[in-house]
Amino acid sequence: MTPRPTVRIVLADDERMVRTALRAILSAEPDLEVVGEAATGAEAVSVVRERRPDVVLMDVRMPEIDGIRATEQILATLTDPPRIVVVTTFENDSYVYDALRAGAAGFLLKRAEADALVQAVRLVSHTDTLLFPSAVRSLAAEHARACPAPAPWVARLTGRESDVLRLMAQGLTNAEIARRMEVGPATVKSHVAAVLAKTGTRDRTQAVIAAYEAGFMNAR
Amino acid sequence: MTPRPTVRIVLADDERMVRTALRAILSAEPDLEVVGEAATGAEAVSVVRERRPDVVLMDVRMPEIDGIRATEQILATLTDPPRIVVVTTFENDSYVYDALRAGAAGFLLKRAEADALVQAVRLVSHTDTLLFPSAVRSLAAEHARACPAPAPWVARLTGRESDVLRLMAQGLTNAEIARRMEVGPATVKSHVAAVLAKTGTRDRTQAVIAAYEAGFMNAR
């Protein structure tokens, strides 16, 4: 393997014992170096600004400023910011999503084995690769929910009917749709009726709901 | 670090050169051993069944059966299945989602550095940790889109107004909502009017759209 440069690490956790444990694990590796610790989110921001580490292990729950906000602040204020790995106890924590949105480079469970921790830090330090607990599965499941297989009726809509439904789903009245499509209002009424029939709905509101639920609005 | 047991690996990729390159990279590590190769999805399934590796590096695009289906079959038919890492070329491949749904333990880009590859294999071989390319960001972004920060008007709705909007967004008429809430139709009309005012919409359809766009339907 290529000779590894030293990875400079800052630990942010409000519990001293956790920091000590992490330091012990990481310091045992010759290529990893803990260059700073912080017990609060605010402290984390200033310590990172000062020590310029390669990687930050950030606990989510901390006094004053939580790990998510601290992550945001670090990424927003520093040029060439460190890779931030968010650490938490429970994997179905909703913090996962917040952390990702905040720009965290990785996510780790506290129950992870020492070995995994060390390799995770190395991995995240020199790649754009995110690493992740099995909580990603729920993310993927959520994605599946957000992008359901298009309902059968979607394929049965004619071109104009799709256009009409799309405009309906933007809250336009029949008259507005007619103007937008440059056809007569009566034509729009016909298309709307066809859409209602094919979607099995009784009014435009239900049709719009069907469009959303079918992921019709996400397509194209 | 703890003494590492040997990680047995199967490579599945339809291009011989890719397999050769991966084998060269992985074999350079004393603790990694390539115990089999496959050029098609079907072959991958049988080779894995035969060699019982710890980790499979699976290309998505392969003849006969693609990597996703092969992953599904392996996970469905084998007890104590290997950890499967799906490999692809482009990171915004929609295969990412399919791979996760199929139960892949990890996801790697072909452009990943050798170093990252080696560590990824080690990491995935002995943890339940998924590792991931920056494509996760798009997943997270998608999640953010599906769960946008609630629009300011959401907090301004009273309890009953929220109830009414929720039922509106299920396609119910005012009369149906009234029955469902066990109040008079006139009451529902009042609440609907309040909802329209607070959401800045002009009819129930637009209100329902606002509810969907604000992630109001995902809440609770």
Added chain:
DNA sequence: GGGCCTCTCCCCCGTGCGGCGGAGACGGAT
């Protein structure tokens, strides 16, 4: 006691909407 908000309910009125039935024109299938 007096505001203020919420929930409840009433009236009238105009209209956008959806249901019904029909029709002419174009084009592709057979």
Added chain:
DNA sequence: ATCCGTCTCCGCCGCACGGGGGAGAGGCCC
């Protein structure tokens, strides 16, 4: 040549909906 699907448009009818304006009961705050 015939049928079928699509797009275009017409009239009529009933009603659910939304706007406007109001009102009483209960709770909360000061």
